[in-house]
Amino acid sequence: MDDNSPMNHATRNTRHRAARRGLAAATVLVLAALGTAPAVAQQPTGAPESSHSAATHGRGALLDITPVADLGRADVARFLASAGMDTDTVRHGLRAYRLTYRTITPQGTPTIATGLLALPKGGPHRLDLVSDTHGTMAHRDYAPSVGEDFGRFAPYLHASAGRAVAAPDYLGLGKGPGRHPYMDTKSAVTASVDMLRATRTAALRLDRPLTGEVYASGFSQGGQVAMALGRALDNGVDRHFRLRALAPVSGPYDIEHAETPGLFDGSVNDTSGIFYMTYFLTAQNRLHPLYKDPSEVFREPYAGIVDDLFDTNHTEEQIIPALPATLKELLTDDYYRQVQHPTGALLAAVRAQDGNCAWKPHVPVRLYSSSGDTDVPIANARNCAADLAAHGVEAPVTDQGSAGHNATYMKSGPQIVRWFDTVAARH
Structure with a gap:
């Protein structure tokens, strides 16, 4: 099985969870009801929103802070080294907290979400902030605020270097209600912006106030989210935050021209491709109706099980063996051709996620990828760089x-x- 596959990711998650139990000092202390806010008024889909109107309607209101980890510098270094990561930037231990906060659904109705706040032990009193957005996760407990594994490598890396880190779980993952609207970039951005707002409140209460400077990064699905979040911040979505640098990793920035073609030309491995496509189709069908009955898209016996498999309560270890080995075995003949050459509702769903590199950032941007990546081919990053270059930005x-x-x-x-x-040293 390919080293990139979600199954190997899940296997590593299981191993890392076991290894981390002795490191993460979880606590039963719950600081309940640390903030109250009025009910959230429904926002028209796509309506612009100022930071004032967001505050008025409760977006980003902090509801709860729960401590989840307290690590010394050596603990953090061991944690990162267990994944083969360089530890020369580890300067501090850290404390981490699960934040619960108000946000909105893709339809603009009120909901709540959770995320991880990591704060360094030491460093300046007022902290710059890293927004870290995570990659694809099927089970809600893999999210950064809950799982002590892959979702915490980036937050712990950045916090141990001396910055605060806001790592949203997204909607429907962690302790948030409902299902995860996978690859709905717009709602991932609203959840991420509102996580920043909740983080600002929490940091004040924990006596580590923020400077307002934001460094945005993210991996895989989170790379796409980081680009879109960077755009929102650069456009002034909230007056309390100023984007300073943008560094996404391996994002599927071009589903139409790079990621989907990779399913058919061999640049995306079969195991990952089937997993991602099934997750995408079932989630997007709830937002951009693609089919009335799963049998229009999926062959039996998969038509009868795919929706339940991606209910956020199944792990990759459970999902992948339940799916076939090839896309042809998964999809009906008609839909297999539709995925090869998207039109109609499927093309609209794809294009709703694409285009997040087609803007002009006013901050430095670096893209990270790998020619050996068969989950998210490097063509995504190269196409993103080309879009940025067309807007006058060298990335x-x-x-x-x-x-x-x-x-x-x-x-x-x-x-x-x-x-x-x-970048920080220049300011």
């Missing part, structure tokens, strides 16, 4: 060579920390 692509998907982040993360240090 170099760092190619991590033969590294697989997860290994691409393990190599890129410390490089990003060092680059953020350089």
